Amino acid sequence: MGSRPRIVIVGAGFAGFSTARSLARLARGTADIAVINPNNYFLYVPLLPEVATGVLEPRRVSVPLVTALPGIKLLLGQAEAIDLRARHVRWTDAEDNRREVAYDRLVLAAGSVNKLLPIPGVTEHAHGFRGLPEALYLRDHITRQLVLADIAQNAHERAARHTFVVVGAGYTGTEVAAHGVLYTDHLSRLHSRGRIDRGPHWLLLDVAERVLPELDPRLSRTADRVLRRRGVDVRMGISVQEATSDGVSLTNGEFVPTRTLVWCVGVRPDPLVAGLGLPTEKGRLCVDPCLRVPGHPDVFACGDAAAVPDPARPGHLTPMTAQHAVRQGRTAAHNVAASCGHGERRPYRYRDLGFAVDLGGGQAAANPFGIPLSGLLAATATRGYHLLSLPGNRTRVATDWLLDVLLPRQAVQLGLVRGQAVPLENTAPEIPATPR
Structure with a gap:
């Protein structure tokens, strides 16, 4: 990374990917941006059930980071620890080599992991x-x-x-x-x-x-x-x-x-958050309305890893959903760019777009903009929402959906x-x- 401001983003899920994509536009040519992620793709998680049941091929829900985030350096590996004083992120690459990367601005978007309860077996x-x-x-x-x-x-x-x-x-x-x-x-x-x-x-x-x-x-x-x-x-x-x-x-x-x-x-925040030794709420890293970590103006957090105050419900945190993660990523990118001299900071705000649950077979439950829908109309709205939200592979996904209607699924164990x-x-x- 060069002598320009060094921005490191940990994670390329919904929040990290949204941050990187927005920063690539906001700080184009003025900063060096790197993303640490275990995979070289962004995964569109909401369509995983259709991968598991043979409707979609796995590459349909996997968007290559190298094409989706041009100009951003991919550090293929897992972030292990963060030295806030030295401004270094220690990470392990895809072949288990230990490495370090320095930053001037850090965005923690490490996401979440499975949540287990004390149930034997x-x-x-x-x-x-x-x-x-x-x-x-x-x-x-x-x-x-x-x-x-x-x-x-x-x-x-x-x-x-x-x-x-x-x-x-x-x-x-x-x-x-x-x-x-x-x-x-x-x-x-x-x-x-x-x-x-x-x-x-x-x-x-x-x-x-x-x-x-x-x-x-x-x-x-x-x-x-x-x-x-x-x-x-x-x-x-x-x-x-x-x-x-x-x-x-x-x-x-x-x-x-x-x-x-x-x-x-359900899920809980990535263990990387707990290892920072910073204040948390419900396991999520505390941030201010502008998504900055208190006491560390060069560190931002968003998505499942961050305890973002919900502006619509004072005293509550925003839910751990993809919608919030994407929007928080955009806000984090805007405020990181502002800290580097591009624009002004702004607090996190959002408008509820509703929810959609794809039940397959032409059925869904959805309430776009608060309007409750069911049946084929809900399924159409749900799939339309997914196509709009996908950052790539839209034609391929739509084609797979069409083929699923016209042809029987292939019952193949790979x-x-x-x-x-x-x-x-x-x-x-x-x-x-x-x-x-």
Whole structure:
């Protein structure tokens, strides 16, 4: 990096990518910008359930950083520690070499990791759902279970391989169950060959009172209705008490034989935040309304890693959602540029655009600009929103969606990702609460 101001961005998720893209325009030719990220792509996470169920190919939701962020240097690796006094970031590259990079301005957009609760067996037997490896592995795993169920020696084993348990009825868990049941129904028809047998059985569990508890109750009812109509066993107020290789014990005392437990409970800020030794709130790094870290005017934070005050709800933090991450990234970029002499600082502000949950099969629950929608209209609005939000690959995604309507899905087990490559992180729970 040269003698111009050195701006380092940690993370290229929604917040980091948005920051880098905006800074590339705001500070063009006046600063050296580098992004530290483990992968050379930006991942559009909301479409991962469609990757896991064969609707979209994985490259469709992966936008290469080298083309999306021209002029920005990619440091391919993982940030390990930050020396705030020396203004250095220590990171490990893709071949485990330890390196350092100096900065004049730092943007922490490290994102989040899986949140685990003290439930025996979850780390060993559950599948996470945070990135491409998890989505690809889950697709292979589901496909394999249907193949093995077809040759099972007894009805008990067949039923266990036909049972899929999803824990967490938020955005991710609801979409995984909704898309998953469509995929396994397709696989089941291929393998049944006219045999009369119990088909795939999906359970969606959560300690909350309703599906999508963070959304308007009308959207929750829409999603719940679609899930139940497809045969998903939606159980609210219930969760997993223990997981084993043979199944899961539920908090109501029931044991469910299964070979598939998908963990979609939630996330917590990246551990890099805790290692800074700075004030946090709910594990997120405290920042002021301009996204600066108090006491460190050269450090900014945004996205899931930052405790950003919610201007619409005094006393609360902004939710950990992609919408906020993208907007906070733009605000962070504006204020970093302002600190380098380009423009004036401004606090974080936003307008709620609504939410969209893609349930597959021409169904969705959405409330664009506060207008509740369901059915095909909601599905059209949801996919339109995703196409507008994608920073690339729009034509390819739209083509895959069209092909999914015209052609049957390819039930192929690729074997590219093995279980050892996608473990759930064994983290200490934030609160010793009732399992969720």
